Amino acid sequence: MNDVEALCERVAQACRIMGKLELAKAATGHASARLPGTDRIFIRARGPGELGVRFTTKDQIIEVDLDGKLAEGNANGLDVPKEVFIHTAVYRARADVFGVVHGHPLSTVLFTICNKPLQPLYGAYDPPSAKLAIEGVPLYPHSFLCDSPERGQDLAATLGQSSCCMMRGHGITTCGPNVEEATLTAIHLNDLADINYKAALLGGAQPIPEDERHWIAESKTFGPSVANGALPQGRAAVLWRYYCSLCKGME
Numbered sequence: 001m002n003d004v005e006a007l008c009e010r011v012a013q014a015c016r017i018m019g020k021l022e023l024a025k026a027a028t029g030h031a032s033a034r035l036p037g038t039d040r041i042f043i044r045a046r047g048p049g050e051l052g053v054r055f056t057t058k059d060q061i062i063e064v065d066l067d068g069k070l071a072e073g074n075a076n077g078l079d080v081p082k083e084v085f086i087h088t089a090v091y092r093a094r095a096d097v098f099g100v101v102h103g104h105p106l107s108t109v110l111f112t113i114c115n116k117p118l119q120p121l122y123g124a125y126d127p128p129s130a131k132l133a134i135e136g137v138p139l140y141p142h143s144f145l146c147d148s149p150e151r152g153q154d155l156a157a158t159l160g161q162s163s164c165c166m167m168r169g170h171g172i173t174t175c176g177p178n179v180e181e182a183t184l185t186a187i188h189l190n191d192l193a194d195i196n197y198k199a200a201l202l203g204g205a206q207p208i209p210e211d212e213r214h215w216i217a218e219s220k221t222f223g224p225s226v227a228n229g230a231l232p233q234g235r236a237a238v239l240w241r242y243y244c245s246l247c248k249g250m251e
């Protein structure tokens with residue numbers, strides 16, 4: 001596999017995991033990656049020839065430029081996703097980002113509908129997801145498709161320097177130094193929402209005390225940090241291998 005094929009396989013794997021974990025339903029949602037040192041973006045395609053998120057293969061990943069235009073040579077019944085501008089706007093705004101994920105995970109969307117905050121309800125149970133609540137997750141206040149460069153820019157402004165944001169009545173966008181960590185952040189965010197949702201049903205949920213939050217805030221989410229689209233290391237690599245194993249045989 002050359003560099004482009006290897007990157008497409010990484011994006012396809014991210015999509016299969018999103019599908020398996022129901023972070024993206026049926027045919028909706030997409031992951032992308034930027035080829036380091038270039039403005040070339042590789043993203044899950046839509047269109048009549050697509051297989052759906054859970055069954056994404058590397059030949060379902062198409063190349064677009066930073067304007068969201070399909071690169072020459074791509075086709076086969078595959079189209080650019082309408083919301084490609086989520087991805088291109090984040091790559092334009094953030095030189096540190098080499099992977100972007102957009103999905104519609106149910107538990108997280110419930111919190112955008114009910115306008116309830118995600119609270120840090122636990123600590124050692126899962127520090128990386130609790131950390132998202134402590135840091136705060138920005139909310140994009142619109143429910144329409146981000147199907148224009150302007151809407152993409154607006155969303156990227158809401159995201160700011162965060163690793164994730166919620167989108168009202170719609171879904172989430174996450175980003176990272178590679179497509180794997182962007183996907184893991186999507187998983188963490190929805191895990192946080194799952195616990196908040198179930199705790200609210202049970203009743204009596206209390207955030208952990210202020211003086212027990214600092215160790216979570218200071219803890220590393222993924223282990224050694226990586227840059228420029230490099231493969232994840234440390235804890236992120238372990239987590240990624242686990243989630244890949246869940247999708248074995250679907251390549």
Ligand SMILES: [Zn+2]
Pocket residue numbers: 029083102103104170171
């Ligand atoms: Zn969407």
